[in-house]
Amino acid sequence: MAASIEFLQASPYFAGMTEPEIEVISGLFFQKTIEKGEKITWQGDPGEALYFVASGAVKCFKTSPEGKEQILQIVLPGNSFNDVAVFDGGLSPTSTEAMSLVNLYVISRSDMGGILTDHPKIMINVIDILSSKIRHLLELVEDLSFRQVIGRIARILLEYADGAGPKPKLTQHEMAALAGTAREVVGRSLKTLQGDGMIRMERNRLVIADKEALSQMVNAHS
Amino acid sequence: MLEMPRVDLEKCTGCGTCAAACHCGAIVIVEGKATIIETLKCGWCSVCEAVCPEGALYCEFEIVIEG
Numbered sequence: 669m670a671a672s673i674e675f676l677q678a679s680p681y682f683a684g685m686t687e688p689e690i691e692v693i694s695g696l697f698f699q700k701t702i703e704k705g706e707k708i709t710w711q712g713d714p715g716e717a718l719y720f721v722a723s724g725a726v727k728c729f730k731t732s733p734e735g736k737e738q739i740l741q742i743v744l745p746g747n748s749f750n751d752v753a754v755f756d757g758g759l760s761p762t763s764t765e766a767m768s769l770v771n772l773y774v775i776s777r778s779d780m781g782g783i784l785t786d787h788p789k790i791m792i793n794v795i796d797i798l799s800s801k802i803r804h805l806l807e808l809v810e811d812l813s814f815r816q817v818i819g820r821i822a823r824i825l826l827e828y829a830d831g832a833g834p835k836p837k838l839t840q841h842e843m844a845a846l847a848g849t850a851r852e853v854v855g856r857s858l859k860t861l862q863g864d865g866m867i868r869m870e871r872n873r874l875v876i877a878d879k880e881a882l883s884q885m886v887n888a889h890s
Numbered sequence: 891m892l893e894m895p896r897v898d899l900e901k902c903t904g905c906g907t908c909a910a911a912c913h914c915g916a917i918v919i920v921e922g923k924a925t926i927i928e929t930l931k932c933g934w935c936s937v938c939e940a941v942c943p944e945g946a947l948y949c950e951f952e953i954v955i956e957g
Contacts, residue, residue: 873952873954
């Protein structure tokens with residue numbers, strides 16, 4: 669099934685394309701539904717397709733030889749993944765997995781290349797998107813290099829409680845994989861934050877009770 | 891309905907580590923798979939997720955800002 673016209677019109681990749689142009693390219697996409705917990709791509713595979721998240725959330729992660737996971741990005745609706753391997757023709761640098769039931773629009777590398785050749789005006793969109801992804805990764809490097817673990821966890825909590833759009837629920841394992849630390853450290857940090865009155869654990873809800881103090885914790889631990 | 895930790899039945903080997911570690915006595919092994927039978931006892935402490943050698947248990951948190 670082709671991608672929805674409305675979805676492609678709202679995608680930053682295709683900003684500036686006319687409706688008739690979008691209608692033509694929509695036929696190049698196919699839809700894919702992935703169950704929660706199912707892998708979508710594997711690190712080291714050829715980058716044969718570009719994926720757009722229509723609904724749900726996808727985590728992009730790397731796994732160390734010891735099995736430690738580092739989440740690099742959680743991709744939310746409207747955004748894409750596997751861009752790097754599609755554009756440089758190399759292998760996928762990360763694996764991806766559905767964090768919920770996910771609906772994807774998928775386009776092959778060759779069809780995406782054809783769109784760029786036929787519509788060079790959208791090259792600037794690609795530059796914007798890749799720049800934004802580099803900026804995100806630089807923030808992650810800064811976080812892992814300079815911020816202490818509890819500050820990283822405070823930042824993750826604030827980011828995932830942000831009201832802008834639906835966000836996936838996170839396990840403590842996933843918080844650890846986002847923060848580049850061990851799960852046990854996350855458990856201890858959450859207890860500390862709870863003891864200081866910044867958060868409250870209510871069964872399967874983690875409530876930020878003092879947003880101001882938590883924000884200060886992010887900045888204090890950098 | 892009260893939400894429960896999620897068990898990935900494909901990953902679960904039924905080793906019983908989670909059942910042994912569960913402070914609440916909420917988990918038992920039924921037909922070779924971890925099963926939460928005492929749903930009202932589960933306090934979402936996440937110990938089962940922490941000890942599972944297969945990574946088959948998931949205690950997910952919704953993160954919200956008060957107010």
